[in-house]
Amino acid sequence: MWELAKEFLQFLRKEKKWWLAPLIFILLLLGALIVFTSGSVLAPLMYPFL
């Protein structure tokens, strides 16, 4: 996940699209939640938000 975040930062810097950073940060956080909660009792609660 950290490697992905690093690649995103590199991409945003190269493309000068910093305005996308907050949104991507939130989405990556959601992604991480999905990964860490998949298989747990929280999973059914996460998917309706997507």
Next chain:
Amino acid sequence: MKAILGISAFYHDSAAALVVAGKVVAAAQEERFSRRKNDESFPVQAIAFCLKWAAISPQELSAVVFYEKPIQKFTRTLETFLSIAPRGLRSFLNVLPNWLGERLNMRKTIREFLPELSPQCKILFLEHHQSHAASAFLASPFESSAILTVDGVGEWATSTIGKGEGKHFQLLKEIRFPHSVGLLYSAFTAYCGFRVNSGEYKLMGLAPYGTPRFEKAIREQLVDIRADGSIRLNLDYFDFLASRRMTHPRLHKLLGAEPRKPDSHIEDFYADVAASIQKVTEDILLRMARHAREVTLSPNLCMAGGVALNCVANGRILREAGFENFWIQPAAGDAGAALGAALAGWYELEPEAERKPAGQDAMSGALLGPEFSESEIAQTLSEHKAVYEKLDDTALFTRVTELLDAGNVIGWLQGRMEFGPRALGNRSILGDARSPKMQSLLNLKIKFRESFRPFAPIVLHEKVSDHFQMSQESPYMLLVCQVKKASPPQRMALSHSPLLRNHSPLPAVTHVDGSARVQTVNQTTHPRLHRLLSEFEWRTGCPVLINTSFNVRGEPVVCTPDDAYRCFINTQMDYLVLGNYLLKRTGQPHSRLTPTFQPQPD
């Protein structure tokens, strides 16, 4: 010895290709193994086949190259949504879990699917159109060439013009999303009731039945076409940004009818729509190709991307764009991008490697898939308790020639399976092209598909100009030309019987406009098919046969002898040839077998 695996996945037609020591040794689409047409899932079975074929374990791979850049594609999806929000929210939320689940963190996904990869194995990403360009140029027979890639959309690019020299290539110009020739054609595919990303070739086949009476409206209202072939779509008429629906009600109003419902009767109106968009598309592609020549000053052109499967447009590029040589990647769609990614990865990781095509392409006739030994075929036949004869080559070719001459339809499985959408003679259904009944017989009783759809001819390479207005090789069935001695092109409504529509010496492979999608067969890449055609010519004076893919509607092309036997039993094919085994339909113990495929709407 470096081995590089290329992968395309998660959109449509996922595939894997393996390059070892600079040579493409194996490539296959996942659909052929999963038996789900256009399967987009991670190509686990295709990868397993490629590695098994080369006797390589995943630990030995030097690199895995993915055919596009997920981060760029994801941000394009995000930016597109933001530009039209709150419209498109539902569509965005539909795709988001997929992105956040496995598509975005592709390194992790690849390592999860291939846990045996060594930590040193590099995982690389190439842009979508660079992968197409690599599949076009690095696999081409040219030392240097102009490159044209055209499809729906990759990250942002929808079409590119590039130039290749030696082992290097560079993309020089691009058209960016949402302005896309591929999406324009797909929108009309959906409008005419066919499935996007798979039914485009039906639209192309339907076009000659119509009159392009909407061409003016399309040019004036829907798409601004510039002299260099670049386009701008009028997005008021399209809905692909906000939903899965491709066209907007404004377009339906402009054309004067609602979209056709899938599988409903095809009225002449939709043939006119097909003719109109086909004509506009040909014009755009021709302009792009001419511009590529002006930009690169190259006498050679190579092409890839899904739109490069539009063989009618390809025929016009060949004749009218001014290039001396023209080569099209046989797996021009996204499956072929896996092969491009692997080749590009090879030249990236082997800086000393040289590329010397010497006039030969790198595709080995596109015969890059699995093959089955005699004992494997015998095992399958035994499992089904099938009734068969085993013949030596001399007896087999004589017998099959006689059967074809007598009007029989024959399933033909030989050697390695083809890579790409076309069956090129190793997983084919063959018939007599001279028979006026053969087209409707094959469509309705064997392929179970629409009666308007044409079939393609295979012809001995050395005899092509005797029967078709073409003199060069067309080994991948990607060029359309006129049939010699066919009646002049005519407009004929769909409602007319196919039997009445042309007077041609090869009626079963002549489309309503007198054209045919020709595959030339040479002895080097297709020795057995060449021999069959030669013997058929010796017997009948005609070196041409029908070649259509060995499958039924909604089914991927058969892969194994078992797939072939089931398809043979479940259709009205007369004979089946598996290697040197000949099976007659009427002698078999089954009248029906459970199909192994999951039928997909097409």
